[in-house]
Amino acid sequence: MAGKRKRKNGAERPGIHPRNKYADNTPDFGLLSSLYPSFEPYVFYSRDGRPKIDWTDFNATRELTRVLLLHDNGLNWWIPDGQLCPTVPNRSNYIHWIEDLLASDIIPATRADGDVTKGFDIGTGANCIYPLLGASILGWKFVGSDITDIAIEWANRNVNSNPHISDLIEIRRVDAEGTMYNVEELHNEGRFDSNSTNARDDGRASTVPEPHLGVKKSYNGPPILLGVVKDGESFDFCMCNPPFFETMEEAGLNPKTACGGTPEEMVCCGGEHAFITRIIEDSAKLKHTFRWYTSMVGRKFNLNILVSELWNVGATVVKTTEFVQGRTSRWGLAWSFLPPSRKIIPSHKIEKNNLSFMLEGLQRQHSAFHVLQSVESYLANGGVSCKLDAAAFNVDVTASKDQIDAIVKTETHNKSEAATCHHELNVSSSSSSSQPDALRFRISVFQQNPGTLLVRGTLHERASSIPGLFSLIFRHLEEVLTHKFHPGKVLAGVPSSNLEK
Numbered sequence: 001m002a003g004k005r006k007r008k009n010g011a012e013r014p015g016i017h018p019r020n021k022y023a024d025n026t027p028d029f030g031l032l033s034s035l036y037p038s039f040e041p042y043v044f045y046s047r048d049g050r051p052k053i054d055w056t057d058f059n060a061t062r063e064l065t066r067v068l069l070l071h072d073n074g075l076n077w078w079i080p081d082g083q084l085c086p087t088v089p090n091r092s093n094y095i096h097w098i099e100d101l102l103a104s105d106i107i108p109a110t111r112a113d114g115d116v117t118k119g120f121d122i123g124t125g126a127n128c129i130y131p132l133l134g135a136s137i138l139g140w141k142f143v144g145s146d147i148t149d150i151a152i153e154w155a156n157r158n159v160n161s162n163p164h165i166s167d168l169i170e171i172r173r174v175d176a177e178g179t180m181y182n183v184e185e186l187h188n189e190g191r192f193d194s195n196s197t198n199a200r201d202d203g204r205a206s207t208v209p210e211p212h213l214g215v216k217k218s219y220n221g222p223p224i225l226l227g228v229v230k231d232g233e234s235f236d237f238c239m240c241n242p243p244f245f246e247t248m249e250e251a252g253l254n255p256k257t258a259c260g261g262t263p264e265e266m267v268c269c270g271g272e273h274a275f276i277t278r279i280i281e282d283s284a285k286l287k288h289t290f291r292w293y294t295s296m297v298g299r300k301f302n303l304n305i306l307v308s309e310l311w312n313v314g315a316t317v318v319k320t321t322e323f324v325q326g327r328t329s330r331w332g333l334a335w336s337f338l339p340p341s342r343k344i345i346p347s348h349k350i351e352k353n354n355l356s357f358m359l360e361g362l363q364r365q366h367s368a369f370h371v372l373q374s375v376e377s378y379l380a381n382g383g384v385s386c387k388l389d390a391a392a393f394n395v396d397v398t399a400s401k402d403q404i405d406a407i408v409k410t411e412t413h414n415k416s417e418a419a420t421c422h423h424e425l426n427v428s429s430s431s432s433s434s435q436p437d438a439l440r441f442r443i444s445v446f447q448q449n450p451g452t453l454l455v456r457g458t459l460h461e462r463a464s465s466i467p468g469l470f471s472l473i474f475r476h477l478e479e480v481l482t483h484k485f486h487p488g489k490v491l492a493g494v495p496s497s498n499l500e501k
């Protein structure tokens with residue numbers, strides 16, 4: 001598990017956190033089965049004599065988590081059938097990343113010296129994994145919130161089964177009904193972009209059709225931080241493993257593991273983007289109540305959008321990291337509203353001028369030229385000015401901030417809407433080339449070998465008022481082209497309608 005692994009493009013993949021207990025020693029299933037008879041039935045031996053478990057068996061993964069928490073952390077733990085079962089090494093990485101953030105002097109400590117570090121775990125779940133790990137490994141205090149009866153009941157059970165740390169952890173039920181109206185009122189005082197959330201008469205969020213953009217889904221669930229954090233409270237950090245998905249079908253896409261997970265745990269309206277956007281909105285209200293706000297993000301596409309949202313609401317520092325978990329990657333997003341102790345050059349200000357990705361597994365009928373045409377039609381449908389040079393295999397692009405925002409935010413366009421947008425946005429596109437603050441870049445496509453293309457973006461002129469915009473649109477393009485040309489690889493929910501002609 002330790003060490004760095006290579007990606008296909010040769011870059012190193014981040015490995016397990018060096019302070020993670022499992023960085024140098026992966027769990028020894030043979031040893032654990034000899035020590036814990038309840039684990040033994042789940043362990044079998046492969047031909048080369050290595051002990052294994054069946055990762056698609058929920059009972060096996062739950063028993064592994066139970067024995068690891070007991071053996072390595074002295075924790076008593078259990079969850080009922082079907083609840084989300086955490087993997088200890090993966091969850092520990094997030095804890096150690098927060099430890100790094102707190103130890104760095106980027107944002108100075110706000111609470112008095114000697115105060116025990118205090119965190120807020122949004123959606124602690126029945127498994128209560130982050131408070132249990134944070135309290136047992138690092139002695140941190142926690143408030144763990146949740147909305148479901150089963151999560152509250154089992155999180156409390158898990159805390160009370162560990163009297164040595166139970167004083168450090170408070171499980172807090174989110175009052176879904178009582179606070180909703182006030183929270184929505186706060187959000188509609190005019191502080192936030194009313195494109196994303198409007199209050200109806202009953203105070204609940206509604207989805208608001210945006211001009212030219214179709215319908216953008218916003219979070220309409222119970223309060224998350226605002227209305228849950230009490231007056232006068234302050235925290236060193238918050239953390240969150242959000243409901244990543246919009247539907248259970250999306251959530252069940254990985255048949256290789258059986259980690260359980262009920263709809264309440266896995267799904268929310270608008271998926272992780274909407275959920276984390278609400279955390280961002282709450283944080284912009286609560287500001288210095290937390291030294292660091294953090295969340296896990298499941299899709300890189302969302303990470304890029306969320307980073308932009310954070311700069312828009314005035315975060316002073318934004319940091320990201322990648323957690324590699326077996327074959328999947330997750331990302332960590334952290335931000336603050338406190339003044340940094342030293343001058344930070346935000347990563348968007350040192351934006352790279354060259355970005356690239358590989359498009360693999362292309363079918364024979366799809367040539368580099370088809371990909372180039374798709375790039376052109378995708379951007380042109382968003383009203384952006386494009387010039388395709390078929391001989392040189394590139395497209396020169398000039399775009400305004402509004403046009404790129406519109407492309408990135410578009411979620412659902414049916415064909416007739418797309419046609420209307422095309423027309424309307426093309427009207428504005430004619431002015432984009434004369435706009436002084438425009439983004440100019442070139443997309444080139446190179447054949448690497450049969451079925452594999454390299455797509456490269458080269459930034460020619462950066463729009464001064466639009467930090468991070470080039471990488472945002474380029475990553476979006478990556479997702480859209482992957483969706484079209486290598487659909488097996490796509491993550492659900494990626495907008496593709498602009499390509500469907």
Ligand SMILES: C[S@@+](CC[C@H](N)C(=O)[O-])C[C@H]1O[C@@H](n2cnc3c(N)ncnc32)[C@H](O)[C@@H]1O
Nearest residue numbers: 123124125145146147222223224241242264265
């Ligand atoms: C993906 S699970 C994470 C559980 C656990 N923290 C983990 O990492 O395994 C998301 C959790 O968020 C909870 N949740 C959903 N909306 C919430 C809200 N508004 N406030 C607090 N918890 C919420 C769900 O009930 C669920 O337990």
